[in-house]
Amino acid sequence: xxxxxxxxxxxxxxxxxxxxTNERARELALAGAPHGTLVTAAEQTAGRGRQGxxxxxxxxxxxxxxxxxxxxxALLPLMAAVAVAExxxxxxxxxxxxxxxxxxxxxxxxLIEGRxxxxxxxxxxxxNVAVPVEALPEDVGVRxxxxxxxxxxxxxxxxxxxxxxxxxxxxxxxAVLDAFRARDALVGREIAWASGRGRAAGVDGRGRLVVELAxxxxxxxxAGEVHLGxxxxx
Numbered sequence: 001x002x003x004x005x006x007x008x009x010x011x012x013x014x015x016x017x018x019x020x021t022n023e024r025a026r027e028l029a030l031a032g033a034p035h036g037t038l039v040t041a042a043e044q045t046a047g048r049g050r051q052g053x054x055x056x057x058x059x060x061x062x063x064x065x066x067x068x069x070x071x072x073x074a075l076l077p078l079m080a081a082v083a084v085a086e087x088x089x090x091x092x093x094x095x096x097x098x099x100x101x102x103x104x105x106x107x108x109x110x111l112i113e114g115r116x117x118x119x120x121x122x123x124x125x126x127x128n129v130a131v132p133v134e135a136l137p138e139d140v141g142v143r144x145x146x147x148x149x150x151x152x153x154x155x156x157x158x159x160x161x162x163x164x165x166x167x168x169x170x171x172x173x174x175a176v177l178d179a180f181r182a183r184d185a186l187v188g189r190e191i192a193w194a195s196g197r198g199r200a201a202g203v204d205g206r207g208r209l210v211v212e213l214a215x216x217x218x219x220x221x222x223a224g225e226v227h228l229g230x231x232x233x234x
Contacts (some may be wrong), residue, residue: 007036008067008169009162011195015039017059019046022113025066029120035070040158056070057181058135060082060115063158069114072121073169074175078113078207080123083164084108088147094176096200096209096226101185105133105145125161129154147210163188176205200226 009032016084020023021039023046028037043059054150057064077098084100085092088108093101098110103158107128114121128146130153137145149157186200191211198211201218208220 008166009038009158010036012038012040014188015041017041017043017045018215020124021045021064021066022111022122025068025122025124026113029068029114029122033068035068037068038065038162039067040065057126057128060154061128061130061132063125063129063154063161065158065161066122066124067165069121069123069169071119072112072114072116072123075173075207076079076121076123076169078180078203079168079176080110080112080125080165081175082183083161083168084110084125085128085183086164086168087161092183094180094183095185096203097207097223100127102145102147106143107145107147123165127157129157173205177205177207180207184187186226186228189228191228193221193224193226201230 013024013028014022021041021044025037025039025181028039041064044057044064066082073079081094081098085094086101088100091102092107095101098112099106100108109126111124112121113124128144130149130151131144131146132143133146147157169221181202184202186209187202189200191197191200196213198213201210201212204210204220206222208222209226210218210220
């Protein structure tokens with residue numbers, strides 16, 4: 001069984017600069033680190049998001065962390081997304097599977113990697129706590145949002161996030177699905193993905209994105225990236 005949720009964040013490795021907190025957490029996982037081990041960094045030189053994109057933030061302005069989860073639950077992506085959104089506030093919405101939005105801008109991203117056959121996953125989270133959006137490259141800044149806090153708030157936000165994650169990891173699947181659906185930014189909107197397009201119709205009981213097709217059919221996406229309107233945009 002997993003350690004109690006209160007143990008999330010212990011032990012902790014904090015780095016002033018690292019390539020990727022997910023990479024460091026993966027190394028610790030392979031070395032036998034316990035459930036709840038946390039890696040944080042003030043700056044990442046090779047942080048990455050979904051689809052191989054880089055995660056950019058000026059030093060000390062973003063929460064950059066990776067948490068080792070032993071025996072990860074099936075709905076871990078949705079649990080994590082709901083927990084992050086809860087910390088970001090009531091206006092935060094979720095873009096399946098686990099981008100957190102304020103307005104139309106991305107305030108946080110989640111990247112889960114691991115070895116399911118070995119019973120572990122690394123939960124990587126990047127959250128723009130005090131990131132000045134205007135300091136980001138233009139192509140990133142136009143799609144980004146920030147909590148607008150001070151750099152000194154990064155650590156308190158981390159503590160709140162660990163508490164929220166611990167609580168949601170202990171919730172039943174129905175509660176998780178209900179919470180995700182209440183913040184679903186895609187439902188009812190036209191979307192596109194690598195091999196098709198349709199209208200988002202929420203998530204099913206397995207956390208998959210349900211899509212209504214133009215011919216009246218429906219399908220469920222269990223992985224990949226979707227975009228609003230067309231496959232070229234976000």
